[in-house]
Amino acid sequence: MYAMSRDNDLTHRKAMQLYNESIRHSFDLYLLSLLQFIKVTEYAHQDYANKSSKLRPTAEDKAFRPRLCENELIRSLQENRNLRSLFNSRKIVERVKDEDSRLLYLDFAKTEQYEKYLNLKEDKPEHHRQILLSLYKHCISGELFNDLMDENYLTWEDDKSLVVGAMKKTIKALPADGVFYQEFEPDDATVREFGEALLQAVEENSEELMAIIEPNLKNWDADRVAVIDMILLKMAICELMNFPTIPTKVTLNEYVEISKLYSTDKSKDFINGILDRLLKQLEKDGKIVKEGRGLIDE
DSSP: OHHHHHOTTOOHHHHHHHHHHHHHHHHHHHHHHHHHHHHHHHHHHHHHHHHHTOSSOOHHHHHOOOHHHHSHHHHHHHTOHHHHHHHHHTTOGGGOOHHHHHHHHHHHHTSHHHHHHHTOSOOOHHHHHHHHHHHHHHHHTSHHHHHHHHHHOTTHHHHHHHHHHHHHHHHHTOSOOTTGGGGGSOOHHHIIIIIIHHHHHHHHTHHHHHHHHGGGOTTSOGGGSOHHHHHHHHHHHHHHHHOTTSOHHHHHHHHHHHHHHHSOTTHHHHHHHHHHHHHHHHHHTTOOOOOGGGOTTO
């Protein structure tokens, strides 16, 4: 919506293409994050080879075993044929570089968690699960991993929380089986019935939405309202009026949160105040009808 407001040559069709492309990229980011994670664990093999080939290995070198990549949990990802096929078909493999995997592994190898894991006498799935979670948390807290994601997909900062949540859920559910990743693929019905419908409604009813918003601005001049704020207000109104299963509180909270990410420091209070007035007006005018889980008083 912002791009369309800035570029008069951006057609509705092209905007929809950009929208669907961003949706695909969110899943590709999950796959890239997953493959990079797997490759970091696999570097434990090379670490083992390096330690074994030393002319004067230390006692620690001799005791080292590549547990990080040889446990049943990570092997369930390494050996998943469907997953490997998906990495190839979506051209994720070519985005992962051996040197990056090496650096990420060596950085994690310095941690106390990894040292304790290597010295464990027991070999329980939960131990492996915890170290894999620690590894991923270590990766996403570092500059290198975030730079890699950002360099491959410009939407990383927008989709990071979504991807991180999916990755943690994946690790916690290991060992993986079959097409487990389908759980994290964008649902086509949601993409079309909500996302595309919302974009189209805002675009087609822009003037009508402005007529609803302007009387509630009070001391604010519509021309001085930040472009992003006006877009968010229009989207929120459309959602309130056109999506009966979405609770009003969910809509209000969501757009206030979005304003924190994409607009000015004062936007969250502005959006919250205007939407609160608009909600009361729309309810009074009978323009908000909710059903099921979307009941207004929920």
